[in-house]
Amino acid sequence: MDSLTKPTQPTAPHGYTPEKEALRKRLNRIEGQVRGVARMVDEDKYCIDILTQISAINAALHKVSLQLVEDHIGHCVVGAAEESIQSGDASIVQDKISEATAAISRLLR
């Protein structure tokens, strides 16, 4: 096998690149949801209905985060594992794993 993480194009450096279109769509939708909440505030909508919309935005952001975490592990961490194997230097993959865990920790807060 050449590589588990070989980018399909030279200009596609990150793990999420193949899912870029889907990610952009999700983010556009979230932007629209945030604007919708601002409009609800302008129109003096009921606070509980606004909170329900915010919970929907939270859930949509979680999906984006998980997509990025999955892509990061699948590409950056696995790529670093390959590099560590080739070079014999385990610290390359260790650094990526620490970075990923720190990002997951920030999401859990």
Add this chain to the structure above:
Amino acid sequence: MDSLTKPTQPTAPHGYTPEKEALRKRLNRIEGQVRGVARMVDEDKYCIDILTQISAINAALHKVSLQLVEDHIGHCVVGAAEESIQSGDASIVQDKISEATAAISRLLR
């Protein structure tokens, strides 16, 4: 005391109305943050940096949610408590409390 929850103007029906300006500013900023994340995806920024930005949006949304929860308890729940006291019907405030707890539960998920 006239009322704990008397609206300052007749057109200000909800608890968050006095903080409307501040809420709108926070929501505008969040909208900009979401747009910033979309731009980072377009520009192939590093996934961990995107995740850090999403954690910042999560935190900003939590602040908006808490503001709304506080205003809801302070106005709608307390207003319903007054109504329950005046009418002798405890179900008025009970309904508002159940509604608030359900909204908090959705935020915790």
Add this chain to the structure above:
Amino acid sequence: MDSLTKPTQPTAPHGYTPEKEALRKRLNRIEGQVRGVARMVDEDKYCIDILTQISAINAALHKVSLQLVEDHIGHCVVGAAEESIQSGDASIVQDKISEATAAISRLLR
């Protein structure tokens, strides 16, 4: 109406008292779940299966938290609203609401 928050017995000072039995049962079960996770670690169970159990504990703790939040709003906040109405001092209920919101904020983190 006598009171929305009148304790049924003089020795039952807090909102959660009527649900004490149910709360204790939930907490006993959670204690057992934590012990179960410790046993899984001892027996070298698969990390993903341990994480699944921890997610179940998180969900169970959220239910306990929500019960306490609901009881707190229903008894302490509503009781403070009554006191504020009787005394004309809105700060009594305001203090309880700030305290409740701070507790909800800690749960959301």
Add this chain to the structure above:
Amino acid sequence: MDSLTKPTQPTAPHGYTPEKEALRKRLNRIEGQVRGVARMVDEDKYCIDILTQISAINAALHKVSLQLVEDHIGHCVVGAAEESIQSGDASIVQDKISEATAAISRLLR
């Protein structure tokens, strides 16, 4: 390099094994914290103080979860990456990554 994930002893099959002692200590402490909350309920302690203790338990469980996630990525995922590289079968590491992402998703909820 022999292996990035070579277990130090033949009977230590999982990633968290080197940290087993630390994990057990954390879990023992969490069990004590849950028992402490049960005692607070028995003694009719103030609901807000109980909620503060529950937030501390949530934070302690998050730390245990993150330790397990980090160990899982560092051992099971990286080990599967090595296997995928040796066998040329990318599905081995893909399966582990999907499993890890699903576990993280359950933690975020």
